[in-house]
Amino acid sequence: MDLDAGEVIAQTKQVNDLNSLEDRQSSFTNKFKLPKTANNVRALDHMTLTGNASNVPYKKNQCTLYNDLGECFINNGYTVITDSGDYYEAVVYDGIVDLFKTIENDSLANLSLENIEHIKNITSVINSWNQDLPYRYILADYNGQYTYLKGNNPNHTPIIFIDYLVPSINVAWLWDKIFKKYGFEYSGSIFESDDFKNLWLTYPKGSENTSEILFKSTPEKWHWKKRYNAEWKTYSASYYQPEINELEVNWSENDDPERIRYLKAPQSGMYRLNISGNLGEINTAVDLVVCKNADAHGEFLAYDAIPIPEFYVAQQNIQPFTDFSTSKTFRLEEGETVCLVFRNANNKFRFWNTPLLSVTFTQLEIGQTNFTDVLSDFSIKDFLKEIIYRFGLVLYKDKNENKYEFITLTEQLTTPKSVDWSKKFARKLNEKYIYGSYAQQNWFRYKYNSEGATHNDHYIRVSNENLNESKDSIKSKIYSPESYTSPLNGLTNIYKFWEKEVVEATEENEATVSYKSLDKRFYLMRSKQVINTTRVWSMALAENTFTSKYYKETFERLSFFDIINTYYTPLKNILEKALIVNAEMFLNDTDITNFDFKKLYYIDALSGYFLVNKINNYIPGKLTKCELVRVNYSPPQTNFVLGPIVRTPSLTINNVVRLTPTTYHVGYYTNFPTRFDVLHQYSPDGVNWKTGRITVTPQQQDVLTTSVKATHFRLLYNSTKTYSNIFKLD
Template identity: 30%
Template sequence: MKELYLNNQLCELNPSDPIQYNFQVNDIGDVESRQATFTSTISLPKTKTNIRIMEGLGLVGDVSRLPYDKINAHLFEDTIPVIYNGWAIIGETNENYNLNLYSGIVDLFKAIENKTIGVDLDLTETKHNKDLYSVYNSFTNENYRYIIADYNGKSHIVSKNQIFVNIDYLVPSIRCKYLIDKIQSTFGFEFIGSVFSNESYLNWWMTYPKPSPEMSDDSIPIEPVLVSTGSVLNLINPTYEDGVSEINMNNGFTAVEGQWLNDREYKVSKAGTFTLKYKGKGLAKYYWEEPNDQTDPRRIDNRTPNLTLCINGNVTDKKLYIDNKDFELNFSVNIGNIISFVYEEIYENRPSWGLYELDITELNLFIYQISSGTIDFKDVLIDFGVKDFFKEFLWQFGLTPIVKENNKVLFLTTDERINAEIVNWSDKYNGRLSENYTYGNYAQRNWFKHKYNEENTSYNNGFLDVENHNLEDEKDIIQSKIYTIEEEKKTFKTSSSNSFETNIYKLWNREIVQEVNEKGVEIIDIKYKDLSNRYYFIRSKINTGEINLISEKLSDSIPLNNFSQEDYSGLEFKNIVLNSYQSYQGILNDSRIHQIKLKNLTPVDIQNLRFDVVYYFEQEQQYYILNKLPYQNQKENVGEFIRVIRK
């Protein structure tokens, strides 16, 4: 007895109508198409019960939306679930309601169909302001990362006899694991399989597909502060060797982020690059001895004092001019850094030269946090289909998705399918009907293709060769949306003493422009043109060398050690084919597709049918992957099995 439930309502079936089930997973002979279990057309009579379940579909004036909605379906045979949590699609209404049931991977593919990464996935964790410290802090970020590479922009600046990496021409990369995790949580699936602990998967990133946005700022007021020599400046005995007064950090105060810790130190509450606007009043009096003047040997010299910005007690090269005028300077700090000020004493080669009096009467501060703009992956991935990204995932690792119970999806490589658990079906063998020698729609050479910035290039493409001279010469079986790197590499300097060899991920075009300046002198300039919708896969590895980061836009720089360096290992299709498709190629080169008659299959056998195992028939002395199994009754069925050679 068969029972069909649509949206948990029991339908009335024609008892005499047979139902044929076609059980299958992804076709091993077709890398790109993804297939599902389905039934032959089921015709429901227009009984009162069925009309009610169908919400009056097909009646005069009906407004039913069921043909356009997802209809949950369960089909039982003798109380055994043959299709559970399937998908019913109504194709036609005449004297009956005609529908088909689908299950397996179709549920996932239907769920992600017409969905985009930018619209339908929550990428909140990746939104950030771009500045020097967001770049630095991203080197250990698990969701996005500024991977140091040549993106074909203005990558370097020379300043103060040092080489700096210009972050204005860096872009972040989003971690692909983060996107896969979001697909699972958003659409209610759990992905399982060894691939998810594979280092190549864990270290798989995708670049931001266009240059950074315009600069932005966010004001952070700091109340005007009256300061004095003994408090804010904390001046002690000068060190004449370098002319800088030592700094004594006061540890007697409890640190409160984003507030003054005392009357001279401020702990910042967030990382970033800041513009410090200030106006100060003060006077520095120096004296020296004049031995030849017996009446008044002491001479006084009035100077305008300059303060120096300190970060965590370290003197910087950034000056505050206390000259009763409005000034500003830029500086970058990380979360929890403490800013303070020190007075740099002036040393002149005069007898008994020294500071007589320092009086800073007022120092008004106002801070703006500035950045190169807000980076939001949702904005740039708004047109990138979830289904397109999911297919890239399958192609990268040569995977077959197999739906398990409770919305779990198991991902297996061809090697894993060939060497999986063995199920002995010898007692169900009832003879072989036929043996075929070509499978799928393959050619002798089958191309896996990247996108390229230059036409008619193919240096990173891969191909599968099938040793069958009766096939057509060649065809494209995969055309990725992802660009590949440029063919040449470059030396990329991260400081005056550190460099590495980098691949080029082209996000800017360089154009050499010859111009004549106002003095009539011909000059040569380089213009950088933005390129959009350039997606690249990339990997990250640690470089423990020096890196100097700078931003032309933000007018600041920071020196660091340790950074994330680009790596492209294993991302070319020519390597992906070698690493993930050799077993696949072995099957295609020696195709044996057997149509095998099966006897005594019960609804329990169908309920427990598995595509993640290898079937063994003693009569054939062979191992097989089950590709398709049409099932209509318990008497005799014919399954399509692909012979495999186990290692």
């Protein structure tokens, strides 16, 4: 593109502005002018000329920005072009905007998820435990009907009921699918962590298996017509009036259609047919066959009518006076019918007594998981942000390729590479001590089913009285589990997908409970493998089998308290006594071209290491303003001899989680084995201390039980009378 002589393109370089937790930014140029030369008009497809059909002002136009020596400032960025009359005006963008612009109008439903859609049955549930699938049925309390039964007898095999289980989709699989679909690559150590790989996003609504009995017979009501004059015939079972029907050889369409009975599907879907009984005295073994759509003609039931419209063989070789039972689930379209036919090899047999049959025809509502439909409410942009927030990630785009590196704040601020910029420092313009848009309490918040709930929220505290008291920095679109737990194979969190509606008992009727499915509720959880022989059962489908393993839920390291303390501690340290220096620096084109935001920059005149948050309006040959954020960093020491170490016992409490008003989970670490005598102490006011009772269970380590609601906690190593820090629970 042509530029006027003397036209300067000022650049602002930034990647992840730490002024705000909500946003991720990109480098850009200031607006600059493009003269309407013949070359520029052609390049912009005659934009602004009368009658033009240019698409340039309506799209992102790929752009690369070089200096006059051929050094590349922005590679494969994009430019937005507008008209200012005598000139075109342009702004060039680079960095992560490219990623977010590409996906901004798409939802997770755009990821072609058809290959993981399935019906919920015994096979699909167990496959999710035994195979490396993108989805998994994780045992938890979803607030529907019971999902687990252990029994009082230690030898009793536990049972998992699948009808009210909800599938979850693997976050790492979704993440990878997003980047492959849009042609981007990604890297970062976080993606190899168990915290990332074992993170699951739930199906957003309850999808239960239910059933409705359409027809049920009782053995006492079965009989046949012309019982004492029966001929050698094939018989069918009736629908409207349960009986074994006999069709005469000369049956015709003009005869009473009620003479032959059928079970009809009122709607398209899945059905189950259960048949059991005893045929009593018959002169030969017979097969029980289920026929389909035979109601239009009845001749096939006569001994000489072949072939019959067989659907499936329900039971083979039924012997006289022998109990039998059979069950099969199948699909019927609306209006299709089935009936029962007995036969043997030569189509001749005789019932001497009335067969005793029990027939049940059931319509099934099987949970159908259609990820494409339900994930249309979750935008890809929001999904990426949820993961970025949850792991405290910073994004860096490769200049020459569509590759993104994700590093944690811990990696950037505690183990970075560093550069000495002391010679580039010109002068300090000013200092600031209030950083960005932070408040004293910067809240990370989940969504909740109950109004006013906050139990899994937490905040980054900034000890600066000049800031506003509180703000919501992160407002997640993910729901939190309930504040209370459920005793399901140990304590489990409750992820509410059904609302229980109880109808109280009256003199005439017993109390009943119905379950209303909830919608648009995304939860995150982790799964933990359980090795144990367990029966897997669907009450609705009347299926069961055994499994040697399954997975149950855990919410470990997913509360915002845990997330902040795991991934945001370095940022908390920066904000605690924030120092932001605005300085002028001697920078050149090479500095801008090769600048690396991942590194820390040492400036001797300022006696410290700094994170360069932003380079403002770089213009070649002029001093450049930079926003520098002080980082408490000390480089590793080398070439020194370590003297003898005398270890003093130390204990540190790093978190406390209130489980109930008088039970707490105390997290801590020590520099000695914890099998030694460590006492847990608590106080309601920080003055009066008591020693609490500790319970250790497989489900929850170090559960402290107190006699009063506590706010202060400490540990005592009794052998040396060493105390830990005092942890105050807000």
